[in-house]
Amino acid sequence: MKVSGAAPKDQRILAAAEKIFSMYGYEKATLDAIIKLADVGKGTIYKYFGNKEQLFYHLVVGRNEAFVKRLRQAVDAQEGLKDKLCAYFEEFISFYYENNSLWQIICFEMLGGSNACRIQKVDGDYQVLPRYSQLEIKAEAKEQILRYYSILDAEYVILEKILLDGINAGILKAPNDAEATSKYLFFGVAMSIFNPTQNLIEKFNAKEISLIIVDRFLHGECVPETI
Amino acid sequence: MKVSGAAPKDQRILAAAEKIFSMYGYEKATLDAIIKLADVGKGTIYKYFGNKEQLFYHLVVGRNEAFVKRLRQAVDAQEGLKDKLCAYFEEFISFYYENNSLWQIICFEMLGGSNACRIQKVDGDYQVLPRYSQLEIKAEAKEQILRYYSILDAEYVILEKILLDGINAGILKAPNDAEATSKYLFFGVAMSIFNPTQNLIEKFNAKEISLIIVDRFLHGECVPETI
Amino acid sequence: MKVSGAAPKDQRILAAAEKIFSMYGYEKATLDAIIKLADVGKGTIYKYFGNKEQLFYHLVVGRNEAFVKRLRQAVDAQEGLKDKLCAYFEEFISFYYENNSLWQIICFEMLGGSNACRIQKVDGDYQVLPRYSQLEIKAEAKEQILRYYSILDAEYVILEKILLDGINAGILKAPNDAEATSKYLFFGVAMSIFNPTQNLIEKFNAKEISLIIVDRFLHGECVPETI
C-alpha cells in the first residue's frame, strides 16, 4: 500500500497526494491518508509544500506546465485550422483521460467551488470580482482563485488562438466570439471525458476521437441538405 | 444580513441556504452561516429538512422538477429537430443562468466530487461502480450519488431523445452516439454558462443565444466551402 | 402504534412512557418518542409531569406504592419466618419480572448512575454524602437520588424486618447483619430476574421459584453431611 522506496520524499508525497485527491476530492482528502500512503512524516509535507492547498497546487501546476508545452508543440507542428485542432484535441483527450479526477477538482472545487466571485479578463489582466455585494473577498482567496484559473486559462488560450486565426482567415463563421466558442468546445470535450457513459477511449484512440470531434465542430452534426 | 421577516421559517431557511451554498459550495457551507442568515435556531433546519445534505437536496430537487417540466413542455410544443433544440436551449440557458452556482455544485461536488465512483446506465438501471478497487462505497453514498445523478439525467435525457429522433430520421450524421453527443452538447453549454467570460446573456437574450448554439451544432462553425 | 383512545391524557402518557423508557433506558428515551406513542402534544407532558425526570418518577412511584402494599399484606398474612419469606418473594418475583426494565433503570441510572455520592442511613434518616471530596452535590441532585433510593428502600425494609425478627427469634445465625443480608438476598434475586439465562419463570411459576429460593437461603446449597 505504501508508495515508499528509493524515491525522494517530495516525489513520494506528490504520488500519494495524486491518488488520495483523486479518490476523495480536495475537501475530503486528508493529509493523514497522504502521509500514510507516502510513508513520510506529517511535518514533511509542511516542509516541502507549506500546506494542503499548496500541495494540491504544486501537484497540479507541474503537470499543467508539461501539458501546455505539449499542447503548444503539437499545435505548432501543424499547419491549418483543422490539423491544429486535431493535434490539440489529441493531446487534450489523452491528458484529461489520464488526469480526470485531478482536473475535475480544479474545475470546480478550486474555481467554481468558491462561487462568491467571478473572474473577468480585461486586456490580459484578470480581475476577481465579488458576486455578492455584501461579501468581501480576502486578498489570499483572490490570489488562490486566480492561480487555478490560470491553469485552465493557459490550456484554452491555445485553443482560442487557433479559433481566432480561423475567424481572421475567414474560415470560421462571423460574427463569432473566439473566447465563448473555445470555452464551449473546451468544456464540452472535458465534461465528456469527466463524465463518460461508455468508455469511448477504450474503443477508439485519442486520435480517432479527436478527428470526430473536430469534424463535427467544423461541419456540424447535421447531414447536409437535410435541413 | 438577515433574511428574516414575515416569511415562514422553511422558506427563510431555503433562501438562506441557497445563498450560502452558492457562495461557498456544499462542503464549505456551514449550517451556522445558514441559520445566522435565516435568523432561525439550529434545530429548525433539522425539523424541516433532516440534515445538511437533505436541505441541499430539497433546495435543488424542487427547482429541478419545475425545470424539467418546462423543458418537456417547450420541446413538445415544437415540431422538428431544430425547433425542438432551440426550445430546449432557450429554457436551459435561462435556468442555468439563474441557478448557476447551485447546479455547479451538483455537477462537481455531489457527483464528480466523490470521484471514487462511476455511474453506469444499464438498461435504464443505474449502477454505481467503484473506480478504485481497494475502495468500498457505502450503500448510503451510492444512493446519494444516484439522487443527484438523476437530477441531471432527467434534464439531458430529453436532449438525448431529440437527438435520437434526429438520428433515426436521418438528419443527424451516422454513426452517431446520441448519449455521448447529448452530453457533449449539454455540458458544453452548461459550462459556458458556469464560466462566462463576458456575460453573453446580458447582451443577447436566451432565445438569441439558443439560436446560435443550435445553428452551430447542426451546421458547424466552419464557413461552407472553406475547408 | 398509538396508545391513544378514550383514556385520559395523563394515563396515555404514562403508558407510552413505560414502553419507551423500558425499551431505551432513561437517557436514550426521548420525549418525542413518548408523545408520538401517546398521541399528545409535547407541552402536555410538562403540564402534567413537569419534566422528563418527574415523568419517570411518577411512573415508577405509583407502581411501587401498590407493590409495597401487596408485599406488606402478603407478608402480614403469614406466620413464621419461612412462610413470610416465601410470600415476600412470590410477590417480588412477579413484580420484578413484570417491571424488569423499569426497575433496572431505578437500580442504576437513577441511583448508582450518579455514583458521585453515597447514601447513609443514620437512625432512619438518610444522608447523601459525596464520594469525591472535590465535588459538591447540588441539593436538587441529592433530593433526586434520595427519591429513588426510597423506592427500593421501601421494598427491602420489609425483607429486613422479616430477617431481623428471625435473628431475634434465634432462627437465623448470629452474628448476622439483617441489612447486609437482606440486600444480598434482595439484589441477588433481583439480578437473577434482570439477567435471566433461561426463563425460569416460564418453566416454574413464581410460587415454585420462591420456595426454592427460600429453602436455599435458609438451609444452604450444600447437601447435608458432605462438608
Place this chain on the structure above:
Amino acid sequence: MKVSGAAPKDQRILAAAEKIFSMYGYEKATLDAIIKLADVGKGTIYKYFGNKEQLFYHLVVGRNEAFVKRLRQAVDAQEGLKDKLCAYFEEFISFYYENNSLWQIICFEMLGGSNACRIQKVDGDYQVLPRYSQLEIKAEAKEQILRYYSILDAEYVILEKILLDGINAGILKAPNDAEATSKYLFFGVAMSIFNPTQNLIEKFNAKEISLIIVDRFLHGECVPETI
C-alpha cells in the same frame, strides 16, 4: 483539579476517564470533562482510544483481564469446593470494592441499560435477541453489548465451573442449575458491594467476608434444627 504531570498522556486520560465515568456514569460523562481533568487536547483521546465507547472499554478490559487471571489462579491454588469458593470471593470482593463504579456501569448501563435486547448463550455461542419485536438492533450495538457481556461472563464462568463440579461431586443439592445459582450468588455479592449501607469492608477484610458468604451459601442462614 488537573491530573496532569509527568505521566504519559494516555495514562492521564485513562486516570481522568476512570474518575469522570465513575462519577457520572457512561452516558452523563462528557469527553470535555475528561480532557479538562486530564489536561490534554480533545483530539488526543481520539488518537489513543478512537472514541468515547472505546475509551471506556479500554479502561475496563485491561483491568478485567488481570482480574480474571487472579481469580483463576486463586481458585486453582485451592482444593475442594469450599476453599475454591472462598478464594474466589476473596479476590472478587477486593476487586469489586476497588472498581465499584466502573463495574456498576458495565452491569447496568452497557448491558441492561439498553434493555431492548436479551442475551442468550447457546452452546457457548452468544445471541443478542430483541426484546421488543418492533425494534431492530444494529449489528454494531449487538457487538457492543456482547463485548461487555463477555467481561462479566469471563468472571462468573469461573464460579459456575466451581459449582458445577460441586454438583457433580454430589456436594451441592440436585436438582440444581449451576448457571442460575452462580448468577444469583455472583450478583448478590456484587450488589452488596455496589450498594453498601455500612462499609463492611472497612470493618472486616475481604477474607473474613468471603468466609461468611461461603458459609451462608453452603449451609444457609438458618440455625440448624430451628426450622
Place this chain on the structure above:
DNA sequence: GATGAATGAGGGTTCATTCAT
C-alpha cells in the same frame, strides 16, 4: 532534516424545554 504527538477550533447533530397561539 524529519517526525508524529498533540492540539482545539469548528463541524454536524440531538433533544429537553419553552411559549405564543
Place this chain on the structure above:
DNA sequence: GATGAATGAACCCTCATTCAT
C-alpha cells in the same frame, strides 16, 4: 387547557496545523 414549532446549549467527532524532539 393543549399544542407543537422553535430553540440553542451541549454533545461527539474531525483534521489542518504546529512544534518539541
